[in-house]
Structure formats: C-alpha cells, structure tokens
Amino acid sequence: MRQLRDLLLTHPIFHDFPEKYIEAINECAWEQEFLADQYLFWTGQEAKFLYIIRDGTVSLQAYTPEKGPVAIEKLGNGDIIGWSWLFPPYKWHLDAKAESPCHALVLDGRCILGKCADDHELGYELMKRFNCIMLDRLAATRMRLIDVYAKGHLTGSNYDFI
Amino acid sequence: MRPEPWRVKRVHKDTRDTFSLELEPENGDPFSFLPGQFNMLYLFGTGEVPISISGDPGQTDAILHTVRRVGVVTDAMGQLRKGHSLGLRGPYGEPWPLDQAENKDIVIVAGGIGLAPLRPALLSIVANRDKYQNIVLLYGARTPDDILYRKDLEKLSAQLDIQVFVTVDRGTANWRGSIGVVPNMIRRAPFDAQNAVAMICGPEIMIHYATKELHRRGLPDEKIFVSMERNMKCGIGLCGHCQFGPYFVCRDGPVFPYSRVEKLLQVREA
Numbered sequence: 001m002r003q004l005r006d007l008l009l010t011h012p013i014f015h016d017f018p019e020k021y022i023e024a025i026n027e028c029a030w031e032q033e034f035l036a037d038q039y040l041f042w043t044g045q046e047a048k049f050l051y052i053i054r055d056g057t058v059s060l061q062a063y064t065p066e067k068g069p070v071a072i073e074k075l076g077n078g079d080i081i082g083w084s085w086l087f088p089p090y091k092w093h094l095d096a097k098a099e100s101p102c103h104a105l106v107l108d109g110r111c112i113l114g115k116c117a118d119d120h121e122l123g124y125e126l127m128k129r130f131n132c133i134m135l136d137r138l139a140a141t142r143m144r145l146i147d148v149y150a151k152g153h154l155t156g157s158n159y160d161f162i
Numbered sequence: 163m164r165p166e167p168w169r170v171k172r173v174h175k176d177t178r179d180t181f182s183l184e185l186e187p188e189n190g191d192p193f194s195f196l197p198g199q200f201n202m203l204y205l206f207g208t209g210e211v212p213i214s215i216s217g218d219p220g221q222t223d224a225i226l227h228t229v230r231r232v233g234v235v236t237d238a239m240g241q242l243r244k245g246h247s248l249g250l251r252g253p254y255g256e257p258w259p260l261d262q263a264e265n266k267d268i269v270i271v272a273g274g275i276g277l278a279p280l281r282p283a284l285l286s287i288v289a290n291r292d293k294y295q296n297i298v299l300l301y302g303a304r305t306p307d308d309i310l311y312r313k314d315l316e317k318l319s320a321q322l323d324i325q326v327f328v329t330v331d332r333g334t335a336n337w338r339g340s341i342g343v344v345p346n347m348i349r350r351a352p353f354d355a356q357n358a359v360a361m362i363c364g365p366e367i368m369i370h371y372a373t374k375e376l377h378r379r380g381l382p383d384e385k386i387f388v389s390m391e392r393n394m395k396c397g398i399g400l401c402g403h404c405q406f407g408p409y410f411v412c413r414d415g416p417v418f419p420y421s422r423v424e425k426l427l428q429v430r431e432a
C-alpha cells in the first residue's frame with residue numbers, strides 16, 4: 001500500500017516540494033472516504049480542513065431560499081477544496097457534498113498553520129502554491145461571471161479580461 | 163462571388179436560440195468541403211453572413227449549418243422553413259489540420275456554438291478512427307439546455323474509443339454532470355501532450371485559458387489550432403473587412419495555428 005506521503009507527493013501542489021516540508025505536512029494529513037451524498041462540510045460550520053480529492057466528485061453548493069441548495073461547481077480528482085480555515089471568521093461559506101463515493105487526503109488546517117508559524121520558509125512555500133490555485137479558481141469564477149457564451153460575445157469583442 | 167440558390171430541406175431546433183438548417187443545392191450539383199470551412203449564406207433582402215459547415219464531410223447532396231440567433235440576419239434565418247430558398251457561396255477558408263493529427267492524440271476543446279465548426283472534424287475522425295490515437299472532446303455550454311448535438315454527444319460517449327467530457331457554467335437541479343469551465347477539464351484530460359494536437363473553437367476568452375492549460379500540460383503552440391471569427395463581407399480575401407493583424411480571417415483562417423495568432427489575440431479590436 002502506498003504511504004500517505006507518497007500520495008501527497010503525487011499531487012502537483014507538492015511538486016518539487018522540499019523533503020523536510022513533506023514530512024511536516026504528512027504529520028497533519030490523513031486519508032478519508034466519503035459515501036455518495038455525504039457532506040464534507042456545511043455552510044456556517046467551523047472550517048478546519050483542506051481536502052485534496054483523489055477519487056470521486058464533490059459538488060459545492062450554495063443555499064438559496066427560492067431553489068434550496070444549488071450546485072455552483074463540481075470538483076474531482078486532484079482538485080483542492082476548502083480555504084476558509086486560512087482566514088477569519090474560519091467558517092465555511094458553502095456546503096460540500098460528495099456526489100459519488102469519494103476518497104480524499106485531508107489536511108488539518110490548524111496543524112498546518114502551526115507548522116507555518118514555526119517555520120516561515122514552509123509557510124511561504126505553501127502559501128505561494130495555495131495562491132496559484134486560488135488564482136486559477138478566481139479566473140474560472142470570473143470567466144463564468146462574464147457569461148462567455150452569452151449573446152453579443154463575438155469571439156473578438158470581449159478580450160479585456162485577466 | 164455570386165451566391166448559388168439552395169433550398170431548405172429540413173430545419174432542426176437545437177436549443178432555445180440555436181437551429182440547424184439542412185440545405186440542398188437547387189441545381190443538384192454535389193458539394194464537398196473540408197472540416198472547419200465555412201459558407202457565406204445570403205438571405206435575399208436581408209444580408210449575408212459567414213456560417214461554418216457543421217455537417218458530415220462525407221455527405222455531398224446536402225449540407226448542414228448550425229446557427230445561433232444573435233442579430234438581423236441570423237434572426238431572419240431562424241424564420242426559414244422547409245422549401246424556402248437562400249443564396250450560398252463557398253466553401254471558404256483553411257480547414258482543421260486533420261492530416262497533421264494522424265497517429266496522434268487529438269484534444270478537441272469547444273465552447274457554446276464553437277462545437278458547430280468542430281462537428282465535421284469529429285465526424286471525420288470517427289469515420290477514420292484508426293488513423294488517430296486517443297480522442298478527447300471537452301465541451302462547455304452555458305446551461306444543460308444550451309448543450310448542442312446532445313444525441314451526437316451521447317452516441318460518442320457510448321463509444322469506448324472516444325472520451326467525451328461536458329461541463330456547464332450553471333447547473334440545474336437534475337443536472338448530474340460537471341459544473342465549471344472548460345479549460346479546467348484540460349488538466350485531467352487523458353492525452354499525451356508529447357504526441358497530441360489540440361483544436362479549439364469558442365469565445366476568445368475561453369481560447370486564452372484553454373491554451374494556457376494546454377501549455378501547462380506541455381503542448382507547444384504549434385500543436386494548438388484555433389478557429390477565429392471576425393466580421394466578414396467578401397469572404398475571399400478582397401475587401402479587408404476581416405483583417406486580423408497581417409492576416410485575413412476568411413482566406414488565411416478561420417483555422418490558425420496558435421503560434422501565428424498568439425500575439426494578435428492579446429490585442430483588442432479597434
């Protein structure tokens with residue numbers, strides 16, 4: 001069976017990550033299975049963990065009074081879910097539900113923050129990598145806000161978005 | 163340059179704002195084209211617009227165009243019914259580089275109506291399946307109701323040797339598929355970047371992010387092909403209406419290697 005640290009190393013976020021830091025992350029991580037329809041977390045709950053999906057699909061849902069829970073994004077193999085443990089008020093803003101049986105690597109946010117506080121080099125490395133992913137997600141969200149397939153978007157006419 | 167009269171054989175409503183016209187030539191002459199080429203369709207008294215051919219390149223007695231209603235001419239086209247006539251000239255433009263894709267993986271990335279110009283390429287690939295390695299289609303639409311060619315996609319998905327991934331920007335309660343943008347699907351798409359060709363058609367912003375993801379996977383610019391749209395008049399490189407940097411989209415495109423248009427894509431039209 002593959003060791004947890006090997007699984008961490010296969011994820012692009014830890015590509016070229018110094019060995020000593022992988023050990024530190026390893027101490028804050030474990031594997032977890034979720035059943036189909038099981039919730040990883042709910043809106044308003046204390047945000048504690050970061051999830052790296054290895055298998056299965058998780059939908060992020062927002063609750064609307066008119067329509068109930070609405071899936072706003074679906075994430076799968078390799079995607080990372082859960083940043084709210086990084087920022088006050090440390091609460092989830094969305095629900096995350098496993099759409100199918102799901103296998104994830106879970107990182108304990110408080111443990112990670114503790115390691116980063118002890119070693120700022122690790123904190124810098126990690127935050128750089130987290131920021132890249134958050135930037136990608138921001139770009140994807142903006143792309144959806146622009147409503148790129150909407151009428152009036154001739155391919156050449158809407159190119160001022162970065 | 164003169165349009166030939168063609169007759170509407172059948173009209174198919176694809177989605178809320180998109181329909182396909184099956185056309186046959188009034189003179190009965192066979193018509194052939196290459197995947198990625200377009201025709202200039204002329205509606206008497208209304209105007210003329212470039213529309214890609216979306217049908218099977220193997221069929222020569224009738225052709226298909228899939229049109230999205232966005233303005234004067236395309237709205238009027240939406241009123242056409244079986245037996246009505248319109249003018250057609252073409253086919254024009256550079257096709258998708260299917261010959262360069264032989265023995266390679268092919269990644270087809272389409273957004274919205276951008277699937278229409280890629281459909282003939284897909285049909286041709288399916289008809290000559292053994293010439294290519296892995297085939298991956300990544301398609302994004304606004305909502306599940308906006309997905310084009312549902313039957314085709316279902317048929318392709320059922321085929322074991324072609325992988326189809328569809329995503330929507332906004333899901334609905336009964337949508338079980340993916341929600342998110344097309345470029346994000348590129349990260350996990352099963353292809354070998356060392357031996358692949360990508361063909362992209364969709365809004366320019368989607369092209370931008372799709373190429374970024376393809377680069378991340380290691381696909382070089384010269385293996386990425388994009389189909390560009392610019393307003394057109396003559397369609398044959400005479401009037402300059404479709405100028406795009408040093409190129410005329412009607413004559414040098416609409417399909418370009420990304421390496422030729424990368425710099426231009428960063429420039430906004432005046």
Ligand SMILES: Cc1cc2nc3c(=O)[nH]c(=O)nc-3n(C[C@H](O)[C@H](O)[C@H](O)COP(=O)(O)OP(=O)(O)OC[C@H]3O[C@@H](n4cnc5c(N)ncnc54)[C@H](O)[C@@H]3O)c2cc1C
Binds near residue numbers: 157200209212416
């Ligand atoms: C090579 C080429 C191939 C094309 N293939 C297809 C095709 O297969 N199917 C298809 O439906 N269209 C295709 N188009 C686009 C099509 O030519 C235009 O939608 C059409 O010319 C619009 O004419 P109109 O008179 O209906 O709209 P207009 O009255 O000229 O425009 C009305 C409004 O729609 C916007 N608009 C114009 N064109 C588009 C567009 N392409 N997308 C979104 N909004 C637009 C304008 O900015 C304007 O706001 C292609 C264009 C090119 C250059």
Ligand code: FES
Binds near residue numbers: 393399400401411413
């Ligand atoms: S449309 Fe006239 S040059 Fe291209």
